[in-house]
Each structure stands twice: as structure tokens, then as C-alpha cells.
Amino acid sequence: MPQRAKREEHNVSTIPDNCKFATSHEWVRIDEDGIATVGISDHAQDALGDIVFVDLPEVGATIHAKDEVAVVESVKAASDVYSPVSGEIVEINEELLDAPETVNSVPYDGGWFFKIRLEDTAELDELLDAEAYAEHCEGE
Amino acid sequence: MTNRTSLYQNHLDAGAKMVDFSGWEMPINYGSQIEEHTQVRTAAGVFDVSHMTVVDVSGVDAEAYLQRLLANDVARLDEIGRALYSGMLNDDGGVIDDLIVYRMTFGYRLVVNCATRVKDLRWMALQTTGYAVSVEERPGLGILAIHGPESIERVCAILSDCGRESESEAAAIRALGNFRGVELGDWFVARTGYTGEKGLEVILPAEQSPQLWEALLSGGVKPIGLGARDTLRLEAGMNLYGHDMDETVSPLSANMGFSIAWEPSKRDFVGRAALIAQRAELEAGRLPILTGIVLEERGVLREGQTLTCRDADGNEIGQGVVTSGTFSPTLKHSIALARVPTFTASCDVDLRGKATAVRMVKPNFVRFGKKVFE
Numbered sequence: 001m002p003q004r005a006k007r008e009e010h011n012v013s014t015i016p017d018n019c020k021f022a023t024s025h026e027w028v029r030i031d032e033d034g035i036a037t038v039g040i041s042d043h044a045q046d047a048l049g050d051i052v053f054v055d056l057p058e059v060g061a062t063i064h065a066k067d068e069v070a071v072v073e074s075v076k077a078a079s080d081v082y083s084p085v086s087g088e089i090v091e092i093n094e095e096l097l098d099a100p101e102t103v104n105s106v107p108y109d110g111g112w113f114f115k116i117r118l119e120d121t122a123e124l125d126e127l128l129d130a131e132a133y134a135e136h137c138e139g140e
Numbered sequence: 141m142t143n144r145t146s147l148y149q150n151h152l153d154a155g156a157k158m159v160d161f162s163g164w165e166m167p168i169n170y171g172s173q174i175e176e177h178t179q180v181r182t183a184a185g186v187f188d189v190s191h192m193t194v195v196d197v198s199g200v201d202a203e204a205y206l207q208r209l210l211a212n213d214v215a216r217l218d219e220i221g222r223a224l225y226s227g228m229l230n231d232d233g234g235v236i237d238d239l240i241v242y243r244m245t246f247g248y249r250l251v252v253n254c255a256t257r258v259k260d261l262r263w264m265a266l267q268t269t270g271y272a273v274s275v276e277e278r279p280g281l282g283i284l285a286i287h288g289p290e291s292i293e294r295v296c297a298i299l300s301d302c303g304r305e306s307e308s309e310a311a312a313i314r315a316l317g318n319f320r321g322v323e324l325g326d327w328f329v330a331r332t333g334y335t336g337e338k339g340l341e342v343i344l345p346a347e348q349s350p351q352l353w354e355a356l357l358s359g360g361v362k363p364i365g366l367g368a369r370d371t372l373r374l375e376a377g378m379n380l381y382g383h384d385m386d387e388t389v390s391p392l393s394a395n396m397g398f399s400i401a402w403e404p405s406k407r408d409f410v411g412r413a414a415l416i417a418q419r420a421e422l423e424a425g426r427l428p429i430l431t432g433i434v435l436e437e438r439g440v441l442r443e444g445q446t447l448t449c450r451d452a453d454g455n456e457i458g459q460g461v462v463t464s465g466t467f468s469p470t471l472k473h474s475i476a477l478a479r480v481p482t483f484t485a486s487c488d489v490d491l492r493g494k495a496t497a498v499r500m501v502k503p504n505f506v507r508f509g510k511k512v513f514e
Contacts, residue, residue, distance in 0.1 A: 049367065050174040052467040053438050071492070073440045075173050075371065075467050078492065104172075 014042070015134050016108050020127035022084040023136055027108065028127065031115070035090060039112040040072065040081060040103065043137045048074035051103045054096040057114060061089045065123055070113055072103070081113065085123045091115040145190035146282055146346040150353050154363045162255035164191040166366055173367035177469040180335055180372055181509045184288035185364035186356045190346060191254040194281045195264065198247030199273040206241065206248055209267050211391060211409055213401035217243035221321040223332050225399050227391045228252075228263070229411030233418050234387035235394065236263055238379060240332055242321055249328070249343070251283070253381050267410065282349035286361060287339030287372075289509065294361050295329075295340055301355040302348070313340065334369065336376025336507045371466050374475060377432060377504035383443060384430060384463045384477050390418045393479060395430045395503055425482040430463065432503035432513065433476050439491050441465030441476035441498070448495065449484040457481045462489065470506045477503055 019027040025044035029037045045051065053073040063069050063083050070081035092114045096102060103111035118124075128136060143164045151158065156167035167188070169176060179185045197206060206214040212226035222243050228236045237256045242249045252260045264275050286295050296310035304324070312322045313329055321330025321341075328343040344352065357363065370380065377395075379385055385394035392400075392415070400415065401407070421427040435441050447460035460480030468475045476498075480487060488495040501513035 049169065050172055052174075052440065055438070073467070075367065075469075078440060078442065101174075 015130040017130040019108065020084070020124055020129060021133035021136070022082065022127055024082045024084075026081060026084045028084045028124070030118075030121075030124070034118045034121070035115055036085060036087075036118055037112045037115050038083060038085070039107055041133070041137075042107045044079075045104050045107045045111070048072060048079060049076045050074055051100045054100045054103065054113070056092040056094075056096065057089050059089050059092055063087065063089065063116070072100075083116065084127055085116060086119040087116040088119075089114050090117050143191065145188055146349045147188045147190065147353055150350055151188065151363070154357070156363070156365065159366075161191065161366060164254060166191055167363070169365035169367045170363050173365065173371065174469045176362065176364045176368035177371050179362045180288045180337055180364055180368065181470055181506070182289065184286060184290040184294045184339075184361045185368070186353065186361045187285040187287070187364050187366075187369055188282075188349070188353070189285050189341075189369075190282035190349060192283055193252045193254055193257045193260065194278040194283070194343060195250040195252060195261070196244070196247065196276050196278055197250065197273060198276075199271070201271040201273045202247040205268065205271040205273040207407055208271075208409055209264065210239075210241065211396075211400045211411060211415070212241075213404075213407060213409075214241060214243070214248060216401065217241070217248075219243065219320075220245055221316075221323065221330070223319040223321060223330055227396050227399055228260070229391065229409070229415070230263075230387055231411060231414065232387075233390050233411040233414030235381070235385045235389055235391055235396070236260065236387055238381055238385070238396070238399075242328070242330060244328070245323060251343075255382055280346055281343050282346035283341060283343050284349060284352055284356075285333050285335075285339060285341045286356060287333050287335040287337045287364075289338060291337070291339040291361070294356065294359050295342075298352075298355040298359040301358070302352055316340075334376070334378055335372040336378070337372075338508070370464075371469055374464050374466050374477070375468050375470055375506035377477070377502075379430075379477070380464055389479075390415070390427060392418050392422050393428050393430060395477075422482065428460070428479045428481055429484075430477055430479050430503060431484065432501040432505060433462075433478050433487070433489070433498040434471075434501055434505070434513070435474040435476075435489070435491075435496065435498050437473075437496070439474060439496065440467050441474045441478075441489060441491075446490045447478055447480060447487040447498070448490070449480045449487045451483050452485040454486075457483060460484065460487060468505060470509070471511060475505045 055071040068080040210226040299306035445462040458481040465476035
């Protein structure tokens with residue numbers, strides 16, 4: 001797995017600028033019609049190491065921003081995933097149940113966790129943009 | 141202050157993620173811990189374990205000294221090169237450290253944990269009183285462990301690249317039985333390790349480590365970090381000092397009973413009297429034991445998780461604790477070592493607030509790439 005190359009490229013250019021970020025390392029991307037996709041950042045997957053289980057929320061659940069909605073277990077540790085936004089879960093990435101390592105390889109793409117119908121788009125303004133998130137990671 | 145082995149630059153060149161390990165800057169992985177783990181189970185990998193402490197013991201009383209110092213009996217080492225696993229106990233029968241001792245032409249060589257180095261050396265020095273013995277740390281030596289089904293042939297194939305007498309040394313290495321070693325000039329090569337796979341440990345002058353390391357990598361052996369070392373040893377059911385046992389834990393509560401040489405009964409090793417009392421406690425059901433547990437559903441057992449334990453009649457008899465837990469890359473589910481009350485027949489683990497049944501098994505999960513428990 002070419003994770004080394006990835007690690008060396010933690011800079012603004014590889015953090016997708018169409019996403020917003022929580023300080024707890026989740027990303028959210030607006031798709032269409034008030035639906036957003038949520039996952040964990042490349043920085044987060046790299047810190048966790050090989051991911052072996054992902055527990056996802058239930059479709060239909062109503063959640064609030066900063067709720068613990070998913071769990072990631074890596075060989076190293078268990079980690080809670082917090083929703084960066086409020087709303088209703090409309091879809092989950094069931095592929096992760098059988099192939100959790102997808103989060104390691106493509107965290108911003110096939111490694112997404114769930115899709116959520118946003119309750120309040122104003123919440124997005126409180127999240128970090130790519131540049132601010134890059135700074136946040138460096139400061140850790 | 142941070143220590144580095146003579147392979148520090150080689151680790152960086154191989155893409156290592158370096159972490160602090162008891163004051164040593166060591167590779168935790170070179171990308172994927174799971175891939176490294178699988179590499180050792182299916183082919184061959186090399187670990188830099190030069191952070192471990194080598195202590196040479198010599199002098200006319202070397203044998204008598206070690207017969208006093210260690211719970212296992214070095215008299216069992218009836219040939220040069222043979223290896224023995226032992227606990228080094230305190231007077232209360234607690235485990236100061238666990239170690240490997242080799243019989244050498246000059247006397248004995250001990251390899252102890254790096255995290256316990258200072259207290260080990262102090263304790264060993266203290267115990268020399270009355271013995272004509274020299275106890276000498278060997279910081280100039282490095283240790284490479286090469287493990288996996290292909291490991292021995294891979295080492296034999298690159299000996300000439302290291303300027304060795306390749307034909308005769310390869311023959312000597314291939315002839316080694318398990319837990320046996322051979323002195324080859326300034327190298328000591330032994331069939332010992334911490335993975336549950338066939339393999340070698342090479343103890344050599346540290347300045348030669350980079351040459352051996354690079355020759356192995358060129359010869360198709362992959363570098364393996366301390367992360368995979370931990371999952372491999374746990375699959376093999378081997379203890380990790382400071383987690384599965386320490387000075388407050390009896391070796392009888394840590395699956396180390398096999399390493400206590402009770403006979404000859406007149407051998408008065410440190411901790412013997414306390415162990416005899418502990419053995420009675422164990423028989424009376426008052427000393428906890430270390431068991432293997434497996435979780436065959438989703439989730440990962442982690443050190444420190446609490447177990448609710450029941451006897452064969454289903455009555456709760458107390459709590460247990462996970463001492464080492466991980467996801468087993470070979471078995472694809474979680475395994476752990478746990479300390480539980482003596483007569484525990486079944487238990488539940490508190491998995492992030494949810495009581496989940498786990499299965500108790502012999503604490504030996506994977507050997508030679510295969511599942512070994514029922």
C-alpha cells in the first residue's frame with residue numbers, strides 16, 4: 001500500500017477543496033439537493049493505521065452535529081466518528097462492512113461513510129475549509 | 141534522550157513510520173501493518189530488534205549464578221548454542237522480566253527487554269554477590285530477526301553478499317533445530333523468535349547490521365515494523381512484558397509455568413519459596429490464570445477491557461481483564477490474552493459498553509501460518 005507517498009503529501013493541494021472539515025477529522029461534501037456525503041480525512045486514516053472494522057449508523061436515523069455516529073476500529077485503536085452536520089441519514093456505504101480497508105486507500109472517494117439530508121446548511125459555515133484544515137493538521 | 145539503532149537511516153529509506161518505543165526511535169510500520177504481518181506468515185520479513193538488551197555472563201560461577209537468577213534451569217542447556225526461555229523473578233515471585241538465555245562458548249548470553257533494561261541490569265548486578273561472574277551489557281551488538289517460511293533460505297542465499305563463508309555457514313544454519321544457535325565468527329545465529337513462524341535471530345556487531353539488512357531487502361525479504369511484531373506474537377500466544385505480566389504478577393498467572401524448573405528441588409532460585417505458595421493458591425482456585433479469548437463477531441478486543449467471568453455452573457465468579465488484544469490479520473477476527481479467575485468457564489467482555497460473549501481457548505492462536513485452537 002503506497003501510504004508513505006501519501007503521508008509526505010499532506011498539504012493543501014491533496015486535501016480536496018470541495019470538502020469542509022471538522023476539527024475531529026471528518027469531511028463533508030455537498031452533493032445535490034441538500035444531501036451531503038461524510039467520511040474521515042486522509043490524515044485521520046493515516047493516524048489510525050490499517051482499518052479492520054467500520055460500524056455505520058442506521059439509514060433513517062436523525063442525528064445532530066457532533067453526535068457519535070460511527071466507529072472505526074483499526075489494528076491500533078477504536079475511534080468514534082462524529083457527524084459534522086445535523087440531519088437524516090439517507091444512505092450508508094455498506095461496502096465498508098466487508099472492505100474497511102477502502103477507507104485507508106481512498107478516504108475521500110470509495111471510503112465515504114454515509115450520506116445525510118442536511119437540516120441546516122448554515123452549519124457548514126462553522127467547518128474548516130481545506131486550507132484551514134491543513135493548518136489544523138499541522139498544528140497537531 | 142532518544143536512542144537509535146545502527147539501522148535508523150535504513151528504516152527511513154524503507155519508508156518507515158518511526159515512533160518512540162521505550163526511549164528508542166523504532167519503525168512501527170513501513171506502510172501497512174497487516175501486509176507486513178501477512179508477509180511474515182507467508183514468505184519472509186526482517187525486524188530490527190537491536191533495541192533489545194544483550195547481556196553476556198561469563199566466569200567460573202556463570203552457571204551457578206544463572207541457576208540462582210532464573211526460574212528456568214540453565215543446566216538444561218546441554219550444548220553450546222542452545223536457548224531457553226525464562227522468567228527472572230523477584231523474591232515475591234513477581235516477574236522482573238522475561239528473557240532468552242543462550243549457552244555460548246564463553247558462558248551465557250541473555251537477551252532482555254529494552255523497557256526493563258535499567259532495572260534488569262541493576263538486579264543482575266545485585267545478585268552477583270558471592271559468585272565469580274562477569275555480567276556485561278553488549279550495547280555494540282545489533283539483532284536482526286528474520287522470520288517466515290522462506291526466511292532461512294533467504295538468509296542462506298545472501299551470506300556471500302555479506303562477505304561470509306557462505307557454503308559452510310549456510311550448512312550450519314540449515315542444520316539448526318528449533319531453539320538452537322551457532323556461533324559463526326562474530327555472528328551468533330539462532331532459531332529463536334517472537335512470531336510463531338520458522339526463523340532466525342542474528343546477533344552481530346551493530347556496524348554490520350546495515351549490510352545484512354540491505355542484502356536481505358535485495359534478496360526479497362521485506363522490512364517488518366514493531367506493529368506487526370505485536371500482532372504476530374499475540375497470534376502465537378506469546379506474552380509481552382509490561383502488558384501480560386509484570387512484577388506484581390506470578391508467572392503461574394501468566395502462562396509461564398512451563399518455564400519454571402521445579403526440579404531439582406534443591407536449586408534455590410530467586411522467587412522459589414513464593415512460587416511454591418502461589419502454586420498452592422492456584423490449586424485452591426485463588427490465583428487468576430491467563431487464558432486466550434476470541435471474539436468471532438465484529439469488534440476488537442483491547443488491553444484493559446473488563447470481562448465478567450462465570451464458572452461451569454454459570455455463576456458469576458468475578459471479573460477479568462484483557463492484558464493484550466488485537467485484530468488477528470491471519471484469522472480475520474479479534475484475539476486476546478486475558479487474566480481471569482481460576483475456574484472461569486465462560487465470559488463476556490465489555491465492548492464499548494456492550495456485554496459481548498467471547499470464547500475461551502488455549503492461548504495459542506496461530507502457528508506456522510495456521511489456526512491452532514479448536
